Amino acid sequence: MLILGIDTSTETCALGLMNKGELLAELNVQLYRRHSERLIPNIDWLLQEAGIDIGQLTGLAVTIGPGSFTGLRIGLSTVKTFAQELKIPVLGISTLDVLAYMLYRQRAWVVPVLDARRERVYTALYRGGERDIIAAREWPDGVRPVSGLLEELNNLDPEGDFYFVGNGVKTYGELISEAALNTFIEPGVFNLPRGGIVAELGSYYLKRGQADDLDKLKPNYLKRPQAEINYTTSDQ
Amino acid sequence: MFEKEDVLIMGIESSCDETAAAVTRNGLDVLSNVVASQVDWHRKFGGVVPEIASRKHLEFINPVINEALAEAGIETGELDAVAATYGPGLVGGLLVGLSAAKALAYALDKPFIGVNHIAGHIYANFITHRDIEPPVLCLTISGGHTDLLYFKELGQYKILGRTRDDAAGEAFDKIARFLKLGYPGGPVIEETAARGEAVISFPRALIDEDTYDFSFSGLKTAVINYVHNQQQRGEDLDVANIAASFQQAVIDSLIAQLIKAVKEFDPTSVILSGGVAANRTLREQLKGELEKYNLPLYYPELKLCTDNAAMIAAAGYYQYINGNYSPLSLNADPNLKL
Ligand SMILES: [Zn+2]
Numbered sequence: 001m002l003i004l005g006i007d008t009s010t011e012t013c014a015l016g017l018m019n020k021g022e023l024l025a026e027l028n029v030q031l032y033r034r035h036s037e038r039l040i041p042n043i044d045w046l047l048q049e050a051g052i053d054i055g056q057l058t059g060l061a062v063t064i065g066p067g068s069f070t071g072l073r074i075g076l077s078t079v080k081t082f083a084q085e086l087k088i089p090v091l092g093i094s095t096l097d098v099l100a101y102m103l104y105r106q107r108a109w110v111v112p113v114l115d116a117r118r119e120r121v122y123t124a125l126y127r128g129g130e131r132d133i134i135a136a137r138e139w140p141d142g143v144r145p146v147s148g149l150l151e152e153l154n155n156l157d158p159e160g161d162f163y164f165v166g167n168g169v170k171t172y173g174e175l176i177s178e179a180a181l182n183t184f185i186e187p188g189v190f191n192l193p194r195g196g197i198v199a200e201l202g203s204y205y206l207k208r209g210q211a212d213d214l215d216k217l218k219p220n221y222l223k224r225p226q227a228e229i230n231y232t233t234s235d236q
Numbered sequence: 237m238f239e240k241e242d243v244l245i246m247g248i249e250s251s252c253d254e255t256a257a258a259v260t261r262n263g264l265d266v267l268s269n270v271v272a273s274q275v276d277w278h279r280k281f282g283g284v285v286p287e288i289a290s291r292k293h294l295e296f297i298n299p300v301i302n303e304a305l306a307e308a309g310i311e312t313g314e315l316d317a318v319a320a321t322y323g324p325g326l327v328g329g330l331l332v333g334l335s336a337a338k339a340l341a342y343a344l345d346k347p348f349i350g351v352n353h354i355a356g357h358i359y360a361n362f363i364t365h366r367d368i369e370p371p372v373l374c375l376t377i378s379g380g381h382t383d384l385l386y387f388k389e390l391g392q393y394k395i396l397g398r399t400r401d402d403a404a405g406e407a408f409d410k411i412a413r414f415l416k417l418g419y420p421g422g423p424v425i426e427e428t429a430a431r432g433e434a435v436i437s438f439p440r441a442l443i444d445e446d447t448y449d450f451s452f453s454g455l456k457t458a459v460i461n462y463v464h465n466q467q468q469r470g471e472d473l474d475v476a477n478i479a480a481s482f483q484q485a486v487i488d489s490l491i492a493q494l495i496k497a498v499k500e501f502d503p504t505s506v507i508l509s510g511g512v513a514a515n516r517t518l519r520e521q522l523k524g525e526l527e528k529y530n531l532p533l534y535y536p537e538l539k540l541c542t543d544n545a546a547m548i549a550a551a552g553y554y555q556y557i558n559g560n561y562s563p564l565s566l567n568a569d570p571n572l573k574l
Contacts, residue, residue, distance in 0.1 A: 073328065
C-alpha cells in the first residue's frame with residue numbers, strides 16, 4: 001500500500017508517505033496559521049521528492065482532532081476530496097493517537113496533551129507497550145483542566161510512571177513536573193505530531209480493513225459551537 | 237457528449253451559509269447548479285453562525301460536488317478547470333470550499349481558479365440575460381454585501397460605493413430578529429411590510445452626501461429606539477407599519493445612491509443582484525425610477541440571485557480564457573475587494 005498521511009490539526013503541517021511499511025518521505029513544519037497556503041504545495045513537494053504521482057496512492061490517513069477547528073477542516077476537506085476523486089480508502093486518526101504512538105514502547109502510562117488554552121488540555125490515556133495504539137487506549141479523547149487531569153492520574157495509579165508528550169508540555173510543563181506523581185516529560189522533538197506516524201498508522205489500520213465511511217468522516221471537535229451552548233443555557 | 241472545444245468549469249461556493257457546486261459549459265450554459273442551504277441550522281439564532289456554517293460546509297461539500305457532476309452528466313476528468321470563491325465572506329467556510337477545490341484541481345492536474353464572490357454575483361446576471369448591454373451599473377445587495385459597481389465591459393469593474401457598516405440583507409435580518417419575525421429577514425420583513433404602511437420616518441443615511449456608500453446601522457438604531465419609546469409610553473406596536481417604514485428607508489437609500497450614479501455615469505443597463513434583489517417592492521420601485529431615464533433593469537432568476545456556484549463557474553470561465561489561473565497557495569481572503 002502507498003499511503004499519504006496528513007495532519008493539520010496543530011500549528012504543524014505534518015506529511016508522511018509510506019510504501020509497504022517503509023517511510024519514503026516526511027515533512028513536518030511549523031506553519032501556525034498558514035495551512036491553507038501551504039498544504040497542497042507541501043504535498044506536491046513531498047510527492048515529487050519521492051517520485052510519486054498522486055494517482056499512485058492507494059490510501060489516505062488524516063488526523064481528525066482534537067486540535068484547531070480551522071486546521072482540521074482544511075485537512076479534512078482536502079483529504080476527503082482526494083479520496084473521492086482518487087477512489088481510495090481513507091482513515092481518520094485521533095491527533096492524540098499520533099502523539100501517543102511515538103512513545104508506545106514505554107512500559108508506562110502515556111499521556112498526550114494538546115494545549116486547549118486556559119489551563120486545559122485535550123488529552124487521553126494509553127497503556128504503553130502496545131503497538132495497536134487504538135487498543136492501548138484507556139480513555140476516549142477529552143478536554144480536561146491540567147490540574148484535574150493530574151489529580152485523576154494520581155488516583156488511578158499513584159505508583160505509576162506517566163510519560164507526557166505534545167504541545168501541552170510546552171505550556172504546562174511546570175505544572176506537570178510539580179505534580180505529586182512520577183511524571184516524565186519528553187524532549188521537544190517528540191512534541192509535534194509527525195507525518196510519518198500519521199502515514200504509519202494509516203498503513204497499519206487500513207491494511208486491517210479499518211477504513212472510514214467518507215460521508216461520516218468529520219472532525220472530532222470535542223466542543224459544540226459557542227452559539228449552541230449559549231442557546232441551550234439561555235431561557236430554554 | 238460535448239464538442240471538443242467546449243470548456244467545462246466546476247465552480248465551488250462556500251462563503252456564507254450555502255454550500256454549492258456547479259458545472260458550466262463555455263461560461264454561461266449551466267449544466268448543473270447544486271445548492272445545499274443551511275438556513276434551517278441558522279434560523280433559531282436569527283443569523284448565520286460562522287462556526288456552525290463552517291461545520292456544515294465540511295459535511296456538505298463532497299456530496300454537493302458529486303451531485304453537481306452527476307447532474308451535469310460528466311466525469312471529473314472532463315473538467316477543464318476548478319474555480320472556487322476565495323473571498324469575501326466568512327473565512328472558516330471559505331477555507332472548506334477552497335481546500336476542496338484546490339485538492340480536486342491538484343488531483344486532476346487541471347488549473348485552479350480563485351474567484352471573487354462579488355464578481356460571481358455580476359456574472360449571474362449574464363447567465364440569465366445574454367443581451368445586457370454595457371456600460372452597466374450593478375447593485376449587489378445581500379446578507380454579506382452592499383456594493384455599487386460600474387463596468388464598461390465584462391471583467392473590468394470599478395467599485396463606486398459599498399456599505400460602511402451592515403450589509404442591506406444583514407439589516408433585514410437584524411430588524412426581523414428584533415421584531416421577532418423570524419429568519420431569514422428579507423422575506424419576512426417584506427411579507428409583514430405588505431400589511432402596513434411606511435408612515436414612520438426613519439433616517440436614510442448618506443443620500444445627500446457626496447458619496448455612493450451606504451450605511452444601515454443608524455437606521456437599525458432608529459428602529460430599535462422607536463420601538464423602545466413606544467413601549468415606554470405603553471403604546472401598542474404596529475409591527476407591520478414599522479416593517480414597512482424600515483423597508484422603505486432601506487429601499488430609498490439604495491435607490492438614491494443608484495440614481496446618483498445613473499446621472500453621473502450614464503449607463504445603458506442597470507443590474508440588481510444578490511439575495512436582497514429578490515425583494516419585489518425594491519424591484520418595482522427601482523424599475524419605476526429607472527423608467528424616467530429610459531433604462532432597463534435586469535435581475536437574475538431567483539436561484540441565481542442568492543449565493544450559488546454557477547455564477548462562480550461563469551466568472552471562473554472568463555478568468556480561464558484569459559489564462560488568469562491562481563496558484564495552489566491561494567489563501568482565503570475574508571475582506572477581498574473587487
Ligand atoms: Zn453573495
